[in-house]
Amino acid sequence: MLIMIALIFGVALVTPWLSGLLKEKAGWVLALLPLSSFIYLVSWIPEIATGGTVTQSTVWVSMDYFEVNLAFYLDGLSLMFGLIITGIGTFIVLYGNGYLHDNIYLPRFHCTNLLFMGSMLGVVLADNLISIFVFWELTSFTSYLLIGFNHEQEASRKAALQALLVTGIGGLALLAGMILMGFATGHWEVSTLLNEGDIVRNHLHYLPILLLVLGGAFTKSAQFPFHFWLPSAMAAPTPVSAYLHSATMVKAGVYILARLHPVLGSTEPWLILVGGFGLVTLLMSAWLSISFTDMKQILAYSTVMSLGTMMMLIGLGTGLAMQALVVYIFTHAMYKGALFMVAGAIDHEAGTRDVLKLGGLWSLMPISAVTAIIAALSMAGIPPLYGFIAKELLYESALEVAGWPVLFISVAVIANMAIVAASAIVVIRPFFGKQVKTPHKAHEAPFSMWIGSAVLAVLSMIFGIWPFLVDKNLMVPAASGVWGAPMNFYLSLWHGINLPLILSVVTLAGGILVYWHWDYLRDSIPMRVYQTGFAKFPVKVYENLVNGMLGLAGWQTRVLQNGLISNYLVTILIAALIGIGYTFVSRSGVILNPDFTEIYFYEWALVIAIFTSLGIILAFGHSRLTMVIGAGVVGFNLALIYLIHGAADLAMTQVMVETLTVILVVLVLIHVPQLQATRNLISQSRDAFVAVASGLLMTLLIYTATSTPLDMFISEFYAEASYPLAHGRNIVNVILVDFRALDTMGEVVVMSVAGIAVYALIKMTRTGSAKNRSEKINSGKPGSAKKKSATSGSTPKGKAL
Amino acid sequence: MNGLLILPIALPLLTATLALIFRNYSSIQRWIGVAGMVAILMSVAALFRDVYVDGIQVLQLGNWEAPFGITLVGDMLSMLMLGISAIMGLIIAVYSIYDIDKEREQFGYYPLLHILLMGVNGSFLTGDIFNMYVWFEVLLVASFILLALGNSKNQLQGALKYVIINLFSSLIFLFGVAMLYSITGSLNMADLALRLPEVENVGLVTTVAMIFLIAFGIKAAIFPLFFWLPASYHTPPVAISAIFGGLLTKVGVYALIRTFTLLFTQDVGYTHTILLWIAGFTMVTGVLGAASHYEFRKILSFHIVSQIGYMIMGLAFNTKLGLMGAIFYVLHNILAKSNLFLISGIAQRLTGTFELKQMGGLYKHYPFLAVLFLISAFALAGFPPLSGFWAKLSLVKAGLSIEAYVITAVAILVGLLTLFSMTKIWMSAFWGPVPEKGVPDHFGKMPLFGPGNLYIMVLPVMAIAGLIILIGLVAQPLLEVCLIAAEQLLNPSVYIEAVLGAQ
Amino acid sequence: MFEIIAGICLILGGFFMFVAAVGILRLPDILMRMHASTKAGTLGIGLILLAVAFTYAEIGIVSRAVATIIFVLMTAPVAAHTIGRAAYYHGIKFWKGTIVDDLKSYYERSRKAGLSSGNHPDPH
Amino acid sequence: MKIFLFNIILAMIWMAVTATFSFGNLLIGMIIGYFVLLVVGSTIDQSGYTRKVWKAAILIIFFLKELFVSSVRVAKDVLRPGFRMESGVVAIPLDVTSDFEIMLLANMISLTPGTLSLEVSEDRKELFIHAMYIDEGVDHVRESIKNGLEQYIMEVTR
Amino acid sequence: MEALLPVIAGSIFAAGVYLLLKKGLITTIIGIMLISNSVNLALFSLGRVTRENPPLVANGELIPATPFANPLPQALILTAIVIGFGLLAFVLALAYRSYKELGTVDQDTLLKDPEDTSKAIVNVTNDNRGKINR
């Protein structure tokens, strides 16, 4: 199976070139791919039918934290889904080839479409939880590309993003849920999890797991309140809608729940949540569907309704419900796919999908008409079609619900009335009645476009008449796959007169009644309100959420990233003050034990000098020269302090560097004028506060750190090793050039790069004269800076004397 | 003792000098630049082999045994960082051949690039905290000038903020080093790791940890300290912002990981909780900032911030899995992020702007570029089966495994928002219709490969995209080495023993 | 013997330093102050360096001290000159005791002659 | 000038003889060499080297004296309350011409009593100095400088 | 004296920070100058360099006369000072340059975060665009 999927992916990636090769025929060739995999899956039927399951596993990542295997698990359920995907996929490839034959993006369609097919197969076949998620995300991704296929239009882009975000967040929830499940059981293979349901159900995290998984499933399968993305996704070209949004992808949620039903299912919360949401969805969307006139919208909502039905059935969790479920999935895939294809064909040939603008096409497009009729009948659940069996089963299982069967059955019946009406609408309106003028002159669709729907429709009739064709070897294993234990049943068209049959009749009658008054009903106020409330409102909510997020983002950015460097610095400083200061005070506490004895008077003089010049610097903010002079004085006095403490080289360097810096600053001052503007009082006092606080913090930190004696073992080693081993008398120099030579090397690099930097800054210039260039170039490196400033300084003298 | 350890520092210096000599012969200079990168890559590969085979490698410079001399230490983390930086260096060097103009080349672009790499490698390799300060300064000064090189208004505006704030941060760093020295009397990190636990005043050590958190935090652009990054990273030529966005901030992250696993493990309950909070805020603010902008590179810059949050989160978990996730995330993020920057460069060459609102039609005319973008963007958003997925997976797993549900939820949601702003770029620049006016006349006509030599820019992008996919599909080896690195980090005694010899 | 001389030199040097300081504090206008700082300052530092030379009567130190003294003697007046000129150019308030200012008239003349521009490199 | 080199060579020889190479020893060598030249000078010496050196020595001594005196005077004035001097900027006509001479003069003026050189006229004819004590009148200041420093300098340089 | 060093360092730091936050670019740079001075002094005082013999090995000795001043911090500060000087020189050049380009040194008005940067890049890379068009 891995090979199969890999093959699909591989071919998908080369599709653009391939279809470049064989132009129109591309579709026909590519269709062989899903067809072959369909046949491959069919070849498994005998084994599966006898209750066997197949597991194939390839190690992907295997370490003590990850057990991610590309494991595949084929049982009835996944087989059925696989067949649906590949089977319908085959037709879709053909259909798409015809539908988009004049579209320049056709190769890209084929590519993404195949990619999607592969990932969808992966979802249903994968065994390992993580790999399921991998394929799950891939479907979201590919569907994003497919929905946005007509990317020139704003609408389809929006829809694509909508689908991606909604399903994406669901997918992430699913991931979390799966990981939790894995932690709970310690197993990552579904096939093993299936036997560990009790552990999960009794686990502390059961509810979170359930909620997260449901989040994934509901978003993917467009359950209320996430149903809104599916109708908007109809912006996609019809083949996509037919494939993703009716037959396959939207069923992924159903699949995952069906798959995990043995693990998570048949508990109180499960019944309430899954069943309940399913019920709501099916009721709501059924009636929404007939509030639209666009065929695709109608079909979309009816799809949502079917999904709701499936969810409800899963929720019920009875054996009968399982049978109903699998049958329903199967038949729905067939008739809904067919109907979508027909709708697309009509749209393609007649130029519109609005049932009000269509009529009497049956003479023009006979084949489509017949197909549509059969499919619609199946959708309406009318014998002898397969849909009928499904509906019967649905009613039966609804009837036998423990608790309140009345609720379930009534809801089911009411909803199905609407569906009957809907199916009537999508067939009668376009094909019968008097012909109306359509944008294009309508004619029968090409072979590639009707073959798929025709086959599907015919199949649903055949299976309806002879259900045993499929039930033994497909339905039963599938149902038992969901049920988690082998079960046995057979389907038949006719059970004699019983309650479900009566209900069907009622439904049919009601449906026809509804159809009769459709035009009136559609425009009636309650319907409008209903539509706004359930179709438009969720979209609004979604949009408001996104916009709200954007608004918040904008606000936050305006506040934080406001371009004022002083604000940035203040923020940083305050953060540092809080972070460091709080930790310091709360964790360590201030330790003060300095002794101010033995400070000679001349040292006091130095201290006073430093403070005075600091005062000068702060006081003379308006005269930069004074500030620089003050800074120079501070530097000189620091040098003296170093000197007094026996750091000769240090003092030397300090003097040199300080003076050079001052000179450089002055050189810049010459060219850069004084800035007059100053800050207002508030920000000044804010700055003052921050400054004083940080200075205080530094002082206290130093006092506390120096309160304990320092272990000078390294310096002692240096002292002993300096002359005997390193042959240097000046220990500081020895440290610089020998013990810590790498530092010095870095230092040199920094200096030279700074030289290059200054050079580039000044030389790469379109303004500024050559003279100040030469000055600034050299000011990068200390030595030359000295020389230069000397000459620059002595220029007037040279002239003067 | 492994002499190879000096090569990643020495080779760039050598290349830089050579390139400086030939700075007026741009073609020679280019090839020197590329060749130097290849040499570095090879030396790193050799080193990697040694570390992988026989554990942590150590070089005592000048044969002064630790802690008296300066020690170069190569453990798995350093090796991974070195490797990725070498790869990025090579990619950028090739990309620059087309992207960097003559004038910049003449003013020492390639030498500076190599000096930058030298600083980065030095800080990855050094085992001495003060030496790390020196290397930080080296890479800082190189980055300063690379940022300002060209003297356009925007560059200078960005550079001033970047320079001032980073100068301040390195001064804080220096003060932190001084504090460390004064409470332990040592500078060698392994020796510090031995001595710090013996300090009576644990609170003081925690305070020092905070100082380092601030200092490195500014460099790594974490939550309240990141402002300089979105203000500057989108101003220089694309090649430069690519290597900045990819590599530089990660140096800060590396320093954080190193110090907070090796040195400051006394009061984990306190420090790492703070880290966790910071991580959360960083993720959210960054991604929101990205959501609110419509300039290609500004969006990417904000995303850098938000993804730093993920790495910090992994560090804050302080579990094997978390650290592994963090390291893997760093590697993957460097690739994806730089690649997006490079793509933005190509897009700008084609459409003539970085403003999303004025871009469009790239998907129509340059599908291959679109594919490359999709790969990088969805890797960034953590989509399977790309490299980002494994990072996200391991981080989420790590979070859930220690029941840190809130932060994990935040991380997941931020991932979704990342996806959102990536699609924002995609939908306007690629899917969007071609704008009526303001499109250069060569748009749509100039092929990616062929006349126009655009392929020099495309090939590196392809290479990285290939790496991303490769890592995604064959994640096992990289995950394993990341795990080894995490194990080494969580068990400092190995490191200490390798440096100081058996105690 | 040397000790005594050194001591005397020290005291004198310190004293002249002090004089210089008081001078720049007390004297009425900047040029006068510069008289004080230049002369007394130079002498003071010279004497102190001399004292160093006498204290360590080693040839190396003596030569260094002497070299420094010579250097100071060479630079101090130049510095004074530049500052003085700059100060004058910057415009100074002469104190009441100032009776003559030839330079002023000279500048007037030279500006009329348009020479001043050549004399003063124009800043940017 | 070559005679000066000769002096240096002598000093070198001295250093070689005493086998101690240091700045101080070089100085001593120079002095000894100078005296040697002073003795045998007149025979090989045309450029009046020895005389000039002698004058230079005198100049230096004179200068040092002036410096000391001026400092003392400044000290007096500074420490005495109130100021009784009169000051001003005085122009001094120059006889010396070469840059070197002018610089020497200016510097020395700056270091000698109550005078501080400010500016030199474009045509090198005038030197403007700030004088502290022109109580006896401007001319006296001019005289003292022309007869004092300038004389000595010219003796050395001419 | 040692007891006073922390106070001095702290106050210089405070002054530096205050200047750092001011409007004018040059003022900010002077602030950085002061801050780096103060940090060096802090390192000095944290290194317990006390009033003792300089760390020199006298002629004929093998080890310096004890007690000698702690040499290691001195070496570190030396490195730090020089590096700081290099960076400061660069910053000064940068300030000069940005004044020439942007025409002011008022950080609040000239240093807004730049928005669209493509124009600059395009201008700078004219030669390459020529290559593209041909």
Add this chain to the structure above:
Amino acid sequence: MNFFSIAIIVVYVFLSLSLLISLVRMIIGPTPPDRVVALDLIAFVVMGYIATYSISSGHPVYLDVAIALALIAFFGTVAFARYIFLRASQRREDQHV
């Protein structure tokens, strides 16, 4: 307490006083040149300090620092003077054109 050590103390007294006094001049200004002069003198005083300390501490090494200061302070002063000069002439030109 011989004459020499007294002399040293006296010198320190003188130097400290001069330092503070020149600071006063630096504060009261009033013009930049005054401050520059003060700085110049302070540099001298610091040199004096260093020289004296190299005597009192008995380590002649420190003399080198004094020399360095002598060499370099000069340039600083000149730079300041140049700045003042240029600014002044700038102002004058503004006035006279």
